[in-house]
Amino acid sequence: MPTGDEHAQTLWHGRFERGPADALMALSVSLAFDQRLAADDIRGSRAHVRGLLRAGILTAEEERAILKALDQVGQELVDSSFTFEPSDEDIHTAVERRVTEIAGKVGAKLHTGRSRNDQIATDLRLFTKRAIVGVVGRILDLQQALLDQATAADNTYLPGYTHLQRAQPVLLSHHLLAHGWALSRDIDRLFDARRRLDVSPLGAGALAGSSLDLDPELCAAELGFAATFDNSLDAVSDRDFVAETMFAITMLAVHLSRLGEEIILWATDEFGFIELADDFATGSSMMPQKKNPDIGELVRGKSGRLIGNLTGLLATLKALPLAYNRDLQEDKEPLFDSLDQVDLALHALTGLLGESTFDYERMKAAADTPEVAATDLAEFLVSRGMPFRDAHSVVGGLVRESVREGVPLAELVEDHGSLGVDALHLLEEGVAVQRRRTRGGGGPEAFGPQLERYVARVGADRARWSEAL
Numbered sequence: 001m002p003t004g005d006e007h008a009q010t011l012w013h014g015r016f017e018r019g020p021a022d023a024l025m026a027l028s029v030s031l032a033f034d035q036r037l038a039a040d041d042i043r044g045s046r047a048h049v050r051g052l053l054r055a056g057i058l059t060a061e062e063e064r065a066i067l068k069a070l071d072q073v074g075q076e077l078v079d080s081s082f083t084f085e086p087s088d089e090d091i092h093t094a095v096e097r098r099v100t101e102i103a104g105k106v107g108a109k110l111h112t113g114r115s116r117n118d119q120i121a122t123d124l125r126l127f128t129k130r131a132i133v134g135v136v137g138r139i140l141d142l143q144q145a146l147l148d149q150a151t152a153a154d155n156t157y158l159p160g161y162t163h164l165q166r167a168q169p170v171l172l173s174h175h176l177l178a179h180g181w182a183l184s185r186d187i188d189r190l191f192d193a194r195r196r197l198d199v200s201p202l203g204a205g206a207l208a209g210s211s212l213d214l215d216p217e218l219c220a221a222e223l224g225f226a227a228t229f230d231n232s233l234d235a236v237s238d239r240d241f242v243a244e245t246m247f248a249i250t251m252l253a254v255h256l257s258r259l260g261e262e263i264i265l266w267a268t269d270e271f272g273f274i275e276l277a278d279d280f281a282t283g284s285s286m287m288p289q290k291k292n293p294d295i296g297e298l299v300r301g302k303s304g305r306l307i308g309n310l311t312g313l314l315a316t317l318k319a320l321p322l323a324y325n326r327d328l329q330e331d332k333e334p335l336f337d338s339l340d341q342v343d344l345a346l347h348a349l350t351g352l353l354g355e356s357t358f359d360y361e362r363m364k365a366a367a368d369t370p371e372v373a374a375t376d377l378a379e380f381l382v383s384r385g386m387p388f389r390d391a392h393s394v395v396g397g398l399v400r401e402s403v404r405e406g407v408p409l410a411e412l413v414e415d416h417g418s419l420g421v422d423a424l425h426l427l428e429e430g431v432a433v434q435r436r437r438t439r440g441g442g443g444p445e446a447f448g449p450q451l452e453r454y455v456a457r458v459g460a461d462r463a464r465w466s467e468a469l
C-alpha cells in the first residue's frame, strides 16, 4: 500500500481519502518514455509562467523564482543529476515537484490555469516539430548518397523490370533517382505535417479555457508556434498531428523498404549487380562464405513495425469522445519508436548505398539481350505505318520463334520483310536505352534535364530544412 506521504504527493490528492494503489500507478506511469519531453516541458512551463505574470497572478519576484527553478531543473535533467521519485507519474509531475522543492511555496502557483492536458499537447507538438526536422536531415543525406551514385554511374544502364521480368533498359542513374524522387515527396509530406501541427494548445486548460486573464496568443508566439488553437476541446484532444507525422514516416519507411529490397535482390549471385561494402554487410555464424544484406532486410522488416505503430495509434484514436481521455497517453511510444527506427534505417541505408559498389558491366550485360529491344522493334514498324497492335504481334511472334527454335532474334529480324537490315541496329548494345528520350524517360538525353530538376529540388528542400533548424 502506498504510504500517506506518497499520497500527499499526487497532483490530485485533495479529493481523495486514500492514495493510488500500486496497480494503478504501475499502469498509469509514463515517466519512462515521456522523460524525452523534458526540455519541451520546461520550455512550455517557462512560457506559461510569463503568461501568469502578465495576468497578474504572479509577482515579478515570484515569476523570477519559478523561472530560476525551472532553469535549475532543466540543468539537472541535462546533466542527469535529477532524481526521480516513485511518485513521479510523468515528466510534468516530476518537473513540478522539483520546482516546488527548489522554489518553495511559490512553486505551487506554477500550474495555475493550466492542465496536463494542454501541457502534454504543447510538449508533444514542440517535440514533433523538431523531430520532423531531424528526419528530413537524414533523408537529405540519403538523397545525396543516391545522387553521388547516380553521378558516378555515368551512362551505365541496366534492365528496367516490370513484374520482376526484364522489360526495357534504363540508366542506373535514372533507376536510383526514382527512389530519390519518392524521398522528395516524403520530405514534402513531413514539412506539410509540420506546418499543420504548428499550433499552440497552451491555454486550453483541461478542456474549456480559463477564467483567468491568460493570453494563449502571447504564449504561442513565445513558444515559436505559428498559430494558436481556435477551440479548446479540439486543442487538448487533437492527435491528428501525431497520426499524420507517423503516416509520413511510415510512408518513408515503406519507400526505404523498396530500396532495401532492391539492394537485397541486386546483391544475390543471381543478379550480381551490387557488391556490398564489408562494413555494411554481415556474415554467417556457420557458413563461412556468406555475405548478407542485413541492412536491407532490417529496413524491410522495420517498415512492418512502423505500419503497426501507425495502425495502433489510429485504433487508439478511433471513437474517442471529446475531449481529453487517458487513452491519449498511448500516442507517445509509437511515435517515438517510429522516429527512432526510421532514423536508424536512414542512417544505415545511407552508409550502405554510399559505400557499396555497382557492377556496371554485369548490369549492361543483363540489359544487352536482344529481347529488351522488342518494344523498339515494334515501334520501328509503327514508324513505317503499321498499327501498333499488329506490330506488337509481329515482334511477339519473332520472339516466340526465337525462343522455341533457338534461333538468334537478330537473324529473324534480318530475314523479316517489314524489319530487315534497317532494323538490325536496334538490337545493338546500348542502343535501346538511348532511344528512351521523352521527358522523364530512362535514356541519357532525357536524364540530363531530370538530373537538373532533381538537384534543384534537393537544394530547395535543403534550404527549407536549414531554415527550420
Ligand code: ARG
Pocket: 030, 034, 090, 116, 117, 120, 324, 326, 328, 329, 330
Ligand atoms: N501523461 C499524460 C499523457 O500523456 C498527461 C496528461 C494527464 N492528464 C490527465 N488528465 N490525467 O497524456
